[in-house]
Amino acid sequence: MWAASTLVFVLLRLAPGDPYAMRFEGLPLPRATIEARRAQRGLDDPMPVQYARWLGNIVRGELGWSEQHQRPVRDVIADLLPRTALLMGLALVTSLSLGMWLGAWQGTRAGSFGDQVATTSTLVLYSLPEFWLALLLLQLFVQTLGWLPATGMVSAMHEILPFGERVRDRLEHLVLPWLALSLVGVSVFARFQRSSMRDAWREPFVRTARAKGVAERGVRWHAWRTALAPVIALAGLTLPALVGGAVFVERIFAWPGMGNATVSAVNARDYDLVTAAVLLSSAVTVFGSLLADLVQRMVDPRVGS
Amino acid sequence: MTAQTTSVAPLLDVRNLTKHFPVRAGWFRAPTQVIRAVDGVSFTVADGETLALVGESGSGKTTAGRAILRLIEPTSGQVHFGGRDVRALNAASLRALRREMQIVFQDPYGSLNPRLTVGAAIREGLLVHQLAEGAAAEQRVRALLDEVGLRAEYATRYPHEFSGGQRQRIGIARALAVEPRFIVCDEPVSALDVSVQAQVVNLLRDLQRDRGLAYLFIAHDLAVVAHMADRVAVMYLGRIVELAPRAALFATPRMPYTQALLSAVPVPEPGRVRRRILLAGDPPSPANPPSGCVFHPRCSHPDRDAMCANVIPALEEKAPAHWVACHKVPAAAPPSLPSTLA
Amino acid sequence: MTSPLLSVHDLRVSFFTEAGPARAVDGVSFTVHAGETVALVGESGCGKTLTALSLLRLMPTGARLAPTSRVEFDGADILTMPERALRSLRGDRIAMIFQEPMTALNPVLTVGDQVAEVVRVHTALSGRDAWTRAVDMLALVGIPDAAARAQQYPHELSGGMRQRVMIAMALILEPALVIADEPTTALDVTIQAQILELLRAMRERSGMALLLITHDLGVVAEMASRVLVMYAGEVVEESPVELLFSAPGHPYTEGLLAAVPTLDTSRERLRTIPGTVPPPTDWPAGCRFRERCAHAWDRCASDAPPLVQLGPAHRVRCHLVQEPERRRT
């Protein structure tokens, strides 16, 4: 985590000029004013001092001021994060469970007709960029068929709807972003689970289980248990990609979450908010891979010993 | 303290060879433990002689073989080959020395680069030591293939087209290409079927006779060793526990471990009643070897005592040319234990 | 003679490979009586492991059994019985021990679990009782501190201990027949001695029959009462063990015995069998050993020799049986 934030700091310094010079470039402001702002934000201090302050601020949770929202970055994030977490969490659970189920099914009958159909389907799904899938879903279900409400998290009249309708309204807004994120995720996990299950299926211990008189269901369970660890490791490594996918999907469905706000912040040069978003996503990634590591150790005693 | 058998300087002289592998763990790979794979091993190999290094897995025999060639850098000890201090050589002189010291590996599938033709693999040594080039090199490759009993036109084929026995012949041809005086044979026949194994054993012996080669023959199969070796060194947990001429070792093994090892070998003679010494449990881990005599926790010698548990026995000449590391074997006397094979 | 426990008749298993069809097991017939130890010997590629696997219909995918093949166990044909009946036989009446206990055991389950699973699958015992039985069995096969070891995973045990776990798993329900496929090949010689001793003791204790698949003639001599020698997918000799070693009938058996290095030979050349075992896609016509045989004559190339009864329980697949004068010395 510390290393990741250092990396972000280095990345910030790598860019030409500095964010303040850029932000006020071309604006009819006196040079002195800009210099004053720079000094005020400590950008004139030597690099190590800046670095120490940067690190200190992060540790204290001081993420800066969002020029775009005119609020502290911390507050902006507190509002946005739960919405993104909802979307990503749902998508992750769906893709993991469905993908693992499909992949495990394929792995035990590798080469069969059903497996080939599934392999081709997941390959195509895997090749669909999330943002285009999202655009397509939007075009089809909203603009052409008109089955689902356009974008956002709730409709304009949400507050005055009765309770049942409100739930329905929320679900209707959720379904497309969830679908766009999950479909691609399913293909990722299915592809991986297939190959790890196929490998496990060829291991001699599968034959041992059969020789013991274990029924096919139990034999599949034997194989699946050993094929689990690599998939969990992958799930940890996939988080950055999922974050990336969420950015596009939120953007297209105008889902008011972190991803959407990050892109807006980039366009508005809201520099503190972008930095915070990068830091936050790194934190999620690090946490995710630590968690994956932990679960992996739980399901496979060989890992780490 | 060396097991010197000849008065002339031996071809290979290994003294107190030690290789400890650090076990690294954690983020920055700090060593947390030491595996004492080879722990103070001394022996000599004379010109044209075969010394067999036998032991079970984990005894350190393979590591010893590789450390001598500096394929693994030894932790300490001296290795002299043909009078030169192998450990003191710089990279260039070491490469030059490798013309004289070669190795044949156990796994006939892993020891040949699958992307090189057989000819290219054999030729590589000729090229790096500038022994032959072009048509001359081609000629040498064909002659080498012929010498190991393969057809010369195999030179253009790839390793996967050959059986295990044939690959092992290719590996031998590759080692012979640079005309070495000494070859470390690291379990060269363990992976082969019985009938093929016999072919390769005979080939190795023919080559030794024709070329005056010296072998360090690493093996776990005592029966093969009985057909290959002039002298035999038995390793257990990184140490040599017994070293003797072949006939003496097989007829009158003295160290209790050697006796147990010999008695464990299944003999293809049904109905023959033998006194079998069954060792209890598994060999201890080389990361945590027992104090004193490394064998003492499994030893069944009737006089086993505190000395065995606390004092490391030296490898001593208990009978002419018969070296034993055991407190309980009396020096220069008839064997204290009844021979298992008598 | 009582009816045999296991009777294999004309077992044929084939594959389709890139190089054409491979008749990996080609007309193997033999019997195993209750309490008997029979060894199946041969070099790699002779079809002995595939024969063993076929007895429980555990062949790898792609292997085909000929419709005429029969494997009768206690009167029932294993090759045609429904999957359910077969499952209740496996592990309970017929058990298997595999060569490499590292890969043959499931790496992510405790060894106690894997032994107890056999009990749970075949009996009505609860999980706890099955576990207790598993721990008792692990202790019986000589695993020290079995209750603690049962909680460990295969990679935490040594090779010898793992093979003891395999044996515990195979023997826990006291099967009538145990098929052991190279049970000691992956082990060191002193550990091999322990495992062979254990198998002998267990056999005496339970009276099980043992079909021992091995390439090691020393192991055969120590363990078996009857021997089947396989070469190129066929049984070439069947013989009581003493007779096999004292008077081998088939040139291949003879060659094999001569090629085995022994401890007390003085340093003379080993005898060898020239050439190698042909691949199963390319068995020679006539006698399959002909190309490596010192005695072969034209009849060997044209007629495939039948398995001829030579004496009581001694059968040999060689034309020399009928024309012993052809033998070259």
Next chain:
Amino acid sequence: MSARRRTLVPLLALACFVVLALGAPWLAPAPPNAIPADGLIQSLPPTVEHPFGTDPLGRDVLSRMLHGARVSLSVAFLSVALASLVGTTYGAAAGWIGGRVDALCMRLLDVALAVPRLLVLLLMSALWGTLPLHTLVLLLGLTGWYDVARLVRSDVRGLRERDFVLAARATGVREARILWRHVVPHVWPTLVVTATLGVANTIALEAGLSFLGLGVQPPDASWGTILRDGQLPGGARWWLTVFPGAALVLAVLTCNALGDALRESFAPRQVAA
């Protein structure tokens, strides 16, 4: 489908893409940025004259797509080439040297992997303002080599212990020659497969960035910018979503299928080796 055909079909498809991209100036009915002379500046659905329709500035979509292919493909190929170069060097060095150097290299890689790639790119474009094309290639390349490094490193580490490498060393072969003759040829399959899958990934990523307005900048055409034009206010224009999107998916699919097929075709040899 046989293994051979599974490789050949996507390979031919990829070749088609390359030919279309290279031939864009001759194949395209109109220059990519030409606004119609008759002043008809509006987005029209497909007609015979404009088979894929026109964009909000009245430009011919087919022509823009053909020229966009040049940009999309060259950005992807160049940045993957850069990533492969950096990743192979880094991974091979870490794997071959081993020990503490290797451990340190891998920890650094973990750190780099912790920051999601897309967000690094977002941050950079926020700081740069707009990214010139060569900077985009550079950034995509410099953020895309982690996988290559990891895989090459694990391959090299495995190879380092192989008997045939030891045999070469025992013969007296120099380390450089061992690397070149005995290690590099075995890393090739990994590299080719990862690079192919990397191209697929990068094509999609560049399109995504351009779609967000942060990648290729107007008026230059790339598949992503055309898609972005389709989202401009003024009603649904399906032809601006479907056609460039289909091209994008086809290109990504082709590379993924090729990568999968190559991996399968390399696998048996690796097993045999």
